Amino acid sequence: LKVKLLDRFYIPTRYPNALPGSLPEGLPxxxxxxxxxxxxxxxIIARAKQLVQEVTNDD
Structure with a gap:
């Protein structure tokens, strides 16, 4: 999954006490x-489009 790639950046910044490169894939x-x-x-674009669609359907 492409979204899993985001974890390689999220986890070290969310949990700064984690060891650098401690993910199985190493450092990005x-x-x-x-x-x-x-x-x-x-x-982000897909979610923004979804939100716009929801708002326009509420009218």
């Missing part, structure tokens, strides 16, 4: 960062 690299940004953008 530059390509992981690019892929994560792309995934996050797609998820």
């Amino acid at each position: 690299n530059a390509q992981d960062a690019k892929d994560t940004l792309t995934t996050a953008e797609k998820k």
Whole structure:
């Protein structure tokens, strides 16, 4: 799952006492960062569209 890639960035920032690179995949690299940004953008846009749809259907 693409969303699972987000965990590689979320977990270390959410739990700063966790050891760096303690995830099974190790530390994220530059390509992981690019892929994560792309995934996050797609998820945010999809959710925003969903919210707009809900608001416009309530009228």
